[in-house]
Amino acid sequence: xxxxxxxxxxxxxxxxxxxxxxxxxxxxxxxxxxxxxxxxxxxxxxxxxxxxxxxxxxxxxxxxxxxxxxxxxxxxxxxxxxxxxxxxxxxxxxxxxxxxxxxxxxxxxxxxxxxxxxxxxxxxxxxxxxxxxxxxxxxxxxxxxxxxxxxxxxxxxxxxxxxxxxxxxxxxxxxxxxxxxxxxxxxxxxxxxxxxxxxxxxxxxxxxxxxxxxxxxxxxxxxxxxxxxxxxxxxxxxxxxxxxxxxxxxxxxxxxxxxxxxxxxxxxxxxxxxxxxxxxxxxxxxxxxxxxxxxxxxxxxxxxxxxxxxxxxxxxxxxxxxxxxxxxxxxxxxxxxxxxxxxxxxxxxxxxxxxxxxxxxxxxxxxxxxxxxxxxxxxxx
Amino acid sequence: xxxxxxxxxxxxxxxxxxxxxxxxxxxxxxxxxxxxxxxxxxxxxxxxxxxxxxxxxxxxxxxxxxxxxxxxxxxxxxxxxxxxxxxxxxxxxxxxxxxxxxxxxxxxxxxxxxxxxxxxxxxxxxxxxxxxxxxxxxxxxxxxxxxxxxxxxxxxxxxxxxxxxxxxxxxxxxxxxxxxxxxxxxxxxxxxxxxxxxxxxxxxxxxxxxxxxxxxxxxxxxxxxxxxxxxxxxxxxxxxxxxxxxxxxxxxxxxxxxxxxxxxxxxxxxxxxxxxxxxxxxxxxxxxxxxxxxxxxxxxxxxxxxxxxxxxxxxxxxxxxxxxxxxxxxxxxx
Numbered sequence: 203x204x205x206x207x208x209x210x211x212x213x214x215x216x217x218x219x220x221x222x223x224x225x226x227x228x229x230x231x232x233x234x235x236x237x238x239x240x241x242x243x244x245x246x247x248x249x250x251x252x253x254x255x256x257x258x259x260x261x262x263x264x265x266x267x268x269x270x271x272x273x274x275x276x277x278x279x280x281x282x283x284x285x286x287x288x289x290x291x292x293x294x295x296x297x298x299x300x301x302x303x304x305x306x307x308x309x310x311x312x313x314x315x316x317x318x319x320x321x322x323x324x325x326x327x328x329x330x331x332x333x334x335x336x337x338x339x340x341x342x343x344x345x346x347x348x349x350x351x352x353x354x355x356x357x358x359x360x361x362x363x364x365x366x367x368x369x370x371x372x373x374x375x376x377x378x379x380x381x382x383x384x385x386x387x388x389x390x391x392x393x394x395x396x397x398x399x400x401x402x403x404x405x406x407x408x409x410x411x412x413x414x415x416x417x418x419x420x421x422x423x424x425x426x427x428x429x430x431x432x433x434x435x436x437x438x439x440x441x442x443x444x445x446x447x448x449x450x451x452x453x454x455x456x457x458x459x460x461x462x463x464x465x466x467x468x469x470x471x472x473x474x475x476x477x478x479x480x481x482x483x484x485x486x487x488x489x490x491x492x493x494x495x496x497x498x499x500x501x502x503x504x505x506x507x508x509x510x511x512x513x514x515x516x517x518x519x520x521x522x523x524x525x526x527x528x529x530x531x532x533x534x535x536x537x538x539x540x541x542x543x544x545x546x547x548x549x550x551x552x553x554x555x556x557x558x559x560x561x562x563x564x565x566x567x568x569x570x571x572x573x574x575x576x577x578x579x580x581x582x583x
Numbered sequence: 584x585x586x587x588x589x590x591x592x593x594x595x596x597x598x599x600x601x602x603x604x605x606x607x608x609x610x611x612x613x614x615x616x617x618x619x620x621x622x623x624x625x626x627x628x629x630x631x632x633x634x635x636x637x638x639x640x641x642x643x644x645x646x647x648x649x650x651x652x653x654x655x656x657x658x659x660x661x662x663x664x665x666x667x668x669x670x671x672x673x674x675x676x677x678x679x680x681x682x683x684x685x686x687x688x689x690x691x692x693x694x695x696x697x698x699x700x701x702x703x704x705x706x707x708x709x710x711x712x713x714x715x716x717x718x719x720x721x722x723x724x725x726x727x728x729x730x731x732x733x734x735x736x737x738x739x740x741x742x743x744x745x746x747x748x749x750x751x752x753x754x755x756x757x758x759x760x761x762x763x764x765x766x767x768x769x770x771x772x773x774x775x776x777x778x779x780x781x782x783x784x785x786x787x788x789x790x791x792x793x794x795x796x797x798x799x800x801x802x803x804x805x806x807x808x809x810x811x812x813x814x815x816x817x818x819x820x821x822x823x824x825x826x827x828x829x830x831x832x833x834x835x836x837x838x839x840x841x842x843x844x845x846x847x848x849x850x851x852x853x854x855x856x857x858x859x860x861x862x863x864x865x866x867x868x869x870x871x872x873x874x875x876x877x878x879x880x881x882x883x884x885x886x887x888x889x890x891x892x893x894x895x896x897x898x899x900x901x902x903x904x905x906x907x908x909x910x911x912x913x914x915x916x917x
Binding site for chain 1: 653
């Protein structure tokens with residue numbers, strides 16, 4: 203008997219620990235972004251929802267224009283506009299229940315406003331009188347997150363905590379195409395899938411991370427495909443079609459609420475304005491591209507659908523615009539008032555109780571302010 | 584709840600006991616991190632917690648520190664009180680952005696509307712023969728970040744008392760655990776009623792008249808040993824254990840230095856940009872007219888943490904401390 207015969211016949215087999223994994227096919231996104239407006243699917247859409255979305259995107263467009271104008275007047279330090287992305291902003295806010303949570307990025311003040319946050323409070327960060335102007339617990343909107351994708355694990359943790367407590371709460375987290383390259387995007391999606399946390403991730407793929415186009419950001423078939431690697435469904439939607447975004451997000455929210463775990467939604471949209479008022483978009487993209495997207499405008503898409511089907515008449519269009527103008531006028535008026543600042547606030551909320559060191563520093567600043575006042579009064583005399 | 588027949592005697596066991604008591608007292612307390620569940624942590628500090636409280640309360644997370652701390656932020660937003668374990672000092676760095684940009688700033692960002700009561704436990708420091716990335720003294724990074732409390736125990740009793748205080752705090756606390764003291768024992772009796780130490784108070788570990796050694800964490804036992812050895816030289820050294828690096832207890836430290844007139848700051852962290860520079864400056868600013876000599880520092884060298892076979896040359900030891908004490912201008916006194 204040879205040694206080989208003693209050992210027995212060699213039978214090829216998979217590695218012992220290997221187990222067939224879940225079938226990725228159901229997780230894959232569609233080949234094309236899902237659309238509703240202008241398609242047969244529109245007939246099934248709730249007319250009331252369409253009208254509501256319309257009123258909000260018209261307001262949203264006006265809000266973006268007003269905020270941008272306020273930067274030119276020096277009333278805002280900076281404004282990252284979501285002009286062209288109103289469908290995503292509005293749908294993300296409207297799809298949630300009151301008890302749910304929204305996790306916006308810095309470009310998503312409109313989503314916060316659409317959810318009910320006072321616009322002046324939503325713009326506090328960008329005016330520069332404080333960082334977060336609103337109470338996150340009032341409308342369950344997390345602070346606007348400036349560091350990219352870092353708000354995503356927060357959404358996962360909050361949703362996980364809610365589930366541990368037995369509460370019916372879904373978290374919807376917003377991020378841009380650039381943000382998907384960040385490590386926190388990966389870690390958040392992985393945690394969410396492992397924990398089966400009730401989270402919906404909405405990626406607004408607006409084509410650019412400041413100046414860098416998507417092609418330099420990823421080699422993935424689509425951003426929605428990234429979901430498959432985490433074991434969650436990926437959905438691709440026309441981000442300028444408010445009805446489609448709302449429907450896809452509503453499905454994802456329902457899925458999460460039912461215990462089905464997270465979903466990644468990629469909404470294909472376009473940032474019509476520059477990154478912020480401080481950016482020059484002509485350095486990295488051509489007018490033709492922008493014009494093509496203007497023809498696929500979220501406000502126009504809804505308006506055409508509604509008027510075409512007789513769900514909205516001239517008077518309805520005019521009423522929506524008047525409502526938006528009134529909102530802009532109120533915002534303008536309030537933003538034209540100087541915010542009340544108290545330098546002592548700088549020390550008030552660093553800790554629950556100021557440390558002895560911060561108390562000393564507060565006293566130093568108070569002395570400086572007193573001296574300033576004294577010299578000002580002296581000059582006045 | 585069943586009472587586990589646990590006889591905490593080491594610092595590691597006191598830490599476990601602190602978490603267990605906190606979890607029993609408050610259902611909002613959740614422990615999470617890498618290997619903290621089934622294994623009980625690589626240092627066994629979370630031993631038994633998953634078994635006693637279930638995996639939802641003591642959770643093995645995916646291996647991703649930013650994700651762990653980021654998720655803890657969301658959990659804290661929803662009213663939980665996460666206790667996060669970072670497996671080693673140098674493995675906490677991926678979580679740095681979450682720590683600096685969110686954990687430390689959220690209370691301030693929201694004008695106190697949203698607080699994040701998170702305890703971040705970090706085993707730190709050297710002296711255990713660890714290979715690269717297992718022995719960093721990272722406290723200066725945390726100290727330089729407003730919004731964080733930074734605490735480190737040096738005794739078994741403090742490990743319990745300070746960790747309970749950290750978990751109870753409504754502010755985030757970076758809780759630095761000197762890993763070479765994990766197995767240290769002292770006279771702590773777990774059966775006696777336990778005190779929760781207030782955060783922010785230093786303590787005089789040894790009284791003396793000649794000079795003050797200002798130290799914390801893993802260097803406290805070294806300083807106490809140095810103080811014993813100093814008796815042979817005729818020096819009666821006082822040893823102040825800071826316990827809390829943020830907030831800093833100027834009162835206790837300065838009271839000691841005003842009594843003794845001399846001070847040496849001792850820590851493992853590198854000297855340049857390290858905690859000792861800040862402490863020496865604070866003491867000098869406040870106690871200048873009481874000082875007989877410049878405040879000196881005995882610190883780790885300004886080098887990446889050495890390989891284990893060379894680490895003894897790097898760590899401040901009794902001799903280096905006594906050499907510094909000898910340089911405190913005693914001539915003037917004779």
